[in-house]
Amino acid sequence: MSSAPATSDLVSLTIDGVPLQVRKGTLLVEATKMVKQEIPVYCYHTKLGPAGLCRVCLVEVEGTPKLQIGCNTPVAEGMVVRTRGENVEKGRAMVLELLLVNHPLDCPICDKGGECDLQDYAIAYGRGSSDLADPKTSKPKAVDLGPTIVLDEERCVVCQRCVRFDDLIVGERQLVLKDRGHRNMIATATGDPYRHNFTGNVTELCPVGALTSKTYRFKSRPWDLRRTETSCTQCSVGCRMNIDLRHGNVLRTMSVEGDDAVSDWWLCDRGRYNIGYIDSPERIKQPLLRRDGTFVQIGWDDAFALWAKAIRSAIDAGGPERVAAIGGGRLTNEEAYLLARTMRSLGVKNLDWRAGRQRQATPGSSGGTLLDLERAGAIVTIGESPAELAPVMDLRVRKAVRHGARLIRVAAQEAPPSMPFQDVADVAAAAAAIPANVTRVALIWDGVDNALAHAAFAALSREGRTLLTYIAGEQGNARGAEAMGMLPFAGPGYHVADAGHDFDGICDAALSGKIETLAIFGANPVLNSADGAHVRAALQAIPFLVVTELFMTETAKLASLVLPAAGAFEKSGSMVNLAGDVLPTSAALAPPDGVLGDFEIVVGLARALEIELPDSDEIERATIAAAAALPVGIAFGDERFAGAAKKDLSGEGLRLHVLHHAFAGGGTLAHDERIAALQPEPTAAFAAADADRLGIRAGDRIDLVGAGGTIGDLLAERRDTLAPGNVAFVGLRSGSAANEIAVGSRVRVENIRHSDVPVEA
Amino acid sequence: MRKQLFNVGAILQGLGITFKYMFAKRPTIEYPSIKKQHAPRFHGLHELRRYADGKERCIGCELCSSACPANAITVIGAENSPDARVSPGERRAASYEIDELRCIFCGLCEEACPTDAIVLTPRFEMADYRRGAFVYSKDRLLVPTDAGVGTPPDERPNGIPADLGRVAEVKSTTNVDRGYSATHRGEVLKTERKGLAG
Ligand code: SF4
Ligand code: SF4
Ligand code: SF4
Ligand code: SF4
Ligand code: FES
Numbered sequence: 001m002s003s004a005p006a007t008s009d010l011v012s013l014t015i016d017g018v019p020l021q022v023r024k025g026t027l028l029v030e031a032t033k034m035v036k037q038e039i040p041v042y043c044y045h046t047k048l049g050p051a052g053l054c055r056v057c058l059v060e061v062e063g064t065p066k067l068q069i070g071c072n073t074p075v076a077e078g079m080v081v082r083t084r085g086e087n088v089e090k091g092r093a094m095v096l097e098l099l100l101v102n103h104p105l106d107c108p109i110c111d112k113g114g115e116c117d118l119q120d121y122a123i124a125y126g127r128g129s130s131d132l133a134d135p136k137t138s139k140p141k142a143v144d145l146g147p148t149i150v151l152d153e154e155r156c157v158v159c160q161r162c163v164r165f166d167d168l169i170v171g172e173r174q175l176v177l178k179d180r181g182h183r184n185m186i187a188t189a190t191g192d193p194y195r196h197n198f199t200g201n202v203t204e205l206c207p208v209g210a211l212t213s214k215t216y217r218f219k220s221r222p223w224d225l226r227r228t229e230t231s232c233t234q235c236s237v238g239c240r241m242n243i244d245l246r247h248g249n250v251l252r253t254m255s256v257e258g259d260d261a262v263s264d265w266w267l268c269d270r271g272r273y274n275i276g277y278i279d280s281p282e283r284i285k286q287p288l289l290r291r292d293g294t295f296v297q298i299g300w301d302d303a304f305a306l307w308a309k310a311i312r313s314a315i316d317a318g319g320p321e322r323v324a325a326i327g328g329g330r331l332t333n334e335e336a337y338l339l340a341r342t343m344r345s346l347g348v349k350n351l352d353w354r355a356g357r358q359r360q361a362t363p364g365s366s367g368g369t370l371l372d373l374e375r376a377g378a379i380v381t382i383g384e385s386p387a388e389l390a391p392v393m394d395l396r397v398r399k400a401v402r403h404g405a406r407l408i409r410v411a412a413q414e415a416p417p418s419m420p421f422q423d424v425a426d427v428a429a430a431a432a433a434i435p436a437n438v439t440r441v442a443l444i445w446d447g448v449d450n451a452l453a454h455a456a457f458a459a460l461s462r463e464g465r466t467l468l469t470y471i472a473g474e475q476g477n478a479r480g481a482e483a484m485g486m487l488p489f490a491g492p493g494y495h496v497a498d499a500g501h502d503f504d505g506i507c508d509a510a511l512s513g514k515i516e517t518l519a520i521f522g523a524n525p526v527l528n529s530a531d532g533a534h535v536r537a538a539l540q541a542i543p544f545l546v547v548t549e550l551f552m553t554e555t556a557k558l559a560s561l562v563l564p565a566a567g568a569f570e571k572s573g574s575m576v577n578l579a580g581d582v583l584p585t586s587a588a589l590a591p592p593d594g595v596l597g598d599f600e601i602v603v604g605l606a607r608a609l610e611i612e613l614p615d616s617d618e619i620e621r622a623t624i625a626a627a628a629a630l631p632v633g634i635a636f637g638d639e640r641f642a643g644a645a646k647k648d649l650s651g652e653g654l655r656l657h658v659l660h661h662a663f664a665g666g667g668t669l670a671h672d673e674r675i676a677a678l679q680p681e682p683t684a685a686f687a688a689a690d691a692d693r694l695g696i697r698a699g700d701r702i703d704l705v706g707a708g709g710t711i712g713d714l715l716a717e718r719r720d721t722l723a724p725g726n727v728a729f730v731g732l733r734s735g736s737a738a739n740e741i742a743v744g745s746r747v748r749v750e751n752i753r754h755s756d757v758p759v760e761a
Numbered sequence: 762m763r764k765q766l767f768n769v770g771a772i773l774q775g776l777g778i779t780f781k782y783m784f785a786k787r788p789t790i791e792y793p794s795i796k797k798q799h800a801p802r803f804h805g806l807h808e809l810r811r812y813a814d815g816k817e818r819c820i821g822c823e824l825c826s827s828a829c830p831a832n833a834i835t836v837i838g839a840e841n842s843p844d845a846r847v848s849p850g851e852r853r854a855a856s857y858e859i860d861e862l863r864c865i866f867c868g869l870c871e872e873a874c875p876t877d878a879i880v881l882t883p884r885f886e887m888a889d890y891r892r893g894a895f896v897y898s899k900d901r902l903l904v905p906t907d908a909g910v911g912t913p914p915d916e917r918p919n920g921i922p923a924d925l926g927r928v929a930e931v932k933s934t935t936n937v938d939r940g941y942s943a944t945h946r947g948e949v950l951k952t953e954r955k956g957l958a959g
Binding site for chain 1: 820821822823824827837838839840843850851852853875876
């Protein structure tokens with residue numbers, strides 16, 4: 001970790017009779033933890049800092065007449081502190097008595113009961129009775145704060161952690177404290193529903209049961225839960241996460257306190273709340289074989305035998321070029337490694353993880369850590385910003401901006417962020433916008449346009465400047481898949497291998513009848529690629545398409561053989577996140593009967609093909625070595641990763657951009673009805689000039705018509721930061737025509753229906 | 762010889778005792794036609810109480826299940842809908858089960874309950890033929906709707922019932938013969954089995 005501080009930076013003091021030395025400026029509450037003592041806190045939080053509101057942290061400092069608050073008193077040389085003793089206990093008991101004056105006796109029904117700081121401190125430091133005999137005030141209970149959170153005003157102890165989180169960490173400033181005195185209430189400033197990508201964190205911050213998650217309300221009590229620590233695999237950040245189970249059901253997920261390196265103690269709502277799919281009745285539970293146009297259930301042995309036969313006959317007929325495999329970002333490192341190894345041992349080179357729009361996941365040797373990111377002096381984003389693609393990473397960006405970093409967005413399509421930013425048209429302008437004295441610059445890319453990334457890297461590199469690169473793309477373990485050799489031109493550890501087709505090449509080969517069998521593991525290219533219609537046609541041209549999936553996705557519906565696969569919480573392994581951290585994932589529960597993990601599926605296939613498999617020790621060693629391999633020789637925006645030249649997308653009309661949203665898409669989101677309310681309303685944003693020209697007002701309903709179809713009934717929005725000639729669509733879901741109209745192609749606006757009440761942009 | 766005579770004496774002594782008890786009052790009773798009076802605080806089968814207005818007293822808090830030393834109780838809570846409240850306040854027991862085979866009839870659940878909802882009655886006739894039949898869920902534990910006692914606290918969930926502690930002292934709010942006697946259930950099962958066998 002950091003080097004030992006110079007002695008002049010250290011302060012000696014005594015806490016509860018134990019002498020210690022700590023860094024100057026340390027707060028007493030943190031110093032006390034070092035001597036294994038506790039100062040109770042409500043408003044203080046390690047990640048939010050002190051606020052001095054609740055006064056429960058009183059301690060005695062020798063030489064000061066009154067008790068001091070431990071959360072906001074820095075250490076001083078020679079200080080003698082007592083966290084116990086008669087005075088402290090009297091003071092704390094008084095604070096608790098006052099806090100309980102209006103607190104309801106709700107514990108038996110309160111979701112926090114059993115893990116509530118008010119309960120715990122009242123028992124540890126409270127008096128047990130009260131002299132105040134007046135009736136308690138009553139305030140609204142079960143207030144619907146937004147799609148995720150319910151608020152009980154009576155239980156609030158006005159520590160303002162939630163308000164400060166919204167302000168300091170997220171920068172949204174939606175929550176405020178209304179009214180004064182005993183009428184204090186938490187509410188959103190505008191009265192609108194409380195809604196952003198991080199709302200769930202307030203339920204963990206709230207020291208009492210005032211803020212609770214709708215998905216967890218009254219389902220359980222804390223002592224019933226069995227906890228598994230794992231990593232979230234919903235996006236490429238890989239936040240450390242606790243999964244709480246009761247009776248074999250995942251009831252909630254919680255952040256991991258102390259995870260400074262990855263999640264910074266937070267989770268986004270996507271990772272936190274998208275758990276309802278696990279026990280969805282729509283999950284596939286048995287291998288399905290297409291026979292005469294319909295799917296029939298078959299056994300696993302038959303499935304493996306059929307699949308192996310298809311691969312064998314394809315190789316016999318036309319060589320391994322006729323076989324291909326896609327291993328998406330849903331796979332763990334071990335699964336990706338085994339898949340790549342099995343395929344390569346057959347001579348198959350048509351391997352890729354890329355089945356969406358992202359082209360590259362490994363930023364090369366300039367890749368930075370997440371901790372580096374928050375210390376950057378300037379942050380440049382090219383392509384889509386990480387706000388929706390890697391939400392918790394975006395909190396680091398916000399932290400950096402709060403500490404004075406400049407945020408520069410290049411040709412941004414998405415809505416302006418909630419913090420100061422600067423939009424520029426191209427990378428040259430971005431380079432010019434970075435103040436000369438900034439020595440540490442972070443460059444964040446969505447992994448789509450390699451040429452742009454390459455240009456940005458060149459433009460931003462300067463003598464005497466550290467340029468840190470990040471790729472925040474759309475797939476969870478994409479970097480792991482690359483390291484494990486799921487690339488057409490590289491094997492495990494990025495070692496160069498004989499090149500095969502990438503996904504685009506596989507599609508083209510399929511359309512000319514050169515692919516006999518393709519296996520798609522954990523990817524839904526029909527919905528997520530840039531040109532869904534093209535991919536659909538290509539997949540339909542493949543005689544034997546195998547898809548491993550949890551649900552009947554758009555891609556699975558085209559398959560000849562659909563194999564039910566385990567979800568993220570049902571398998572153990574490891575992943576590599578966007579910053580290159582190798583993170584373990586642990587199975588919290590077993591997959592449903594009849595469902596296998598992707599690892600077992602590859603093993604089954606290899607057995608049926610009579611391929612000798614390495615033993616588990618060897619797999620472990622190989623994956624660790626591959627995951628730890630330095631990405632030498634990989635450039636940021638490497639041209640080997642680049643896709644084939646796009647087909648000509650020029651023409652009349654507006655250029656269509658399909659933007660990501662944490663809650664838009666298919667797969668696990670589409671099959672989780674508990675969070676249906678979080679899906680974005682399908683929206684199309686227009687540049688002000690285009691909107692005026694077309695006569696579109698904010699709040700109107702419109703249709704977008706392109707060559708591939710119509711995206712109907714969109715909410716129109718004006719976005720002043722958008723360059724004219726573009727339309728930005730958000731709200732992709734299963735069945736939407738947006739994936740049939742190729743991303744980047746031209747669309748026109750039709751059927752404008754003006755809203756009665758124009759909404760201000 | 763002498764020793765043997767001595768033994769005859771012992772036999773006579775034993776027979777004497779037997780004779781004495783032949784004329785003493787018999788302690789055995791003709792169960793089930795005659796039933797014994799229990800000690801006032803006898804702990805038997807549980808019941809789940811209601812308020813006089815028919816609402817369930819149980820709020821699904823799981824305190825009983827965490828107090829239970831035998832891990833016999835499983836409660837799963839749920840949210841009350843405001844327009845059709847099952848119990849006063851926000852929380853209710855969606856499912857409430859006691860495994861009477863695990864239960865050691867200690868009464869700690871009754872002690873723990875903040876609303877006097879779970880009470881051990883003097884009923885003890887639970888004999889049955891299947892282990893599964895000893896898992897009592899709400900359908901057998903809840904008293905009939907018209908057998909509730911006490912006024913519910915106001916709709917605010919922090920309201921503590923005014924009669925807390927007194928309701929549990931009443932060992933059963935229902936007539937023992939009413940509704941859901943375990944013995945009756947045993948009879949039904951016996952008949953079912955006979956039916957099946959025949
Ligand atoms: S709602 Fe919770 S976190 Fe927010 S001020 Fe009240 S007690 Fe604190
Ligand atoms: S930011 Fe990504 S990894 Fe973290 S909780 Fe959200 S979805 Fe999961
Ligand atoms: S009486 Fe004792 S053992 Fe039986 S359910 Fe209640 S607490 Fe558990
Ligand atoms: S019976 Fe009592 S203790 Fe048990 S869940 Fe119901 S209210 Fe809580
Ligand atoms: S924790 Fe110190 S005042 Fe609240």
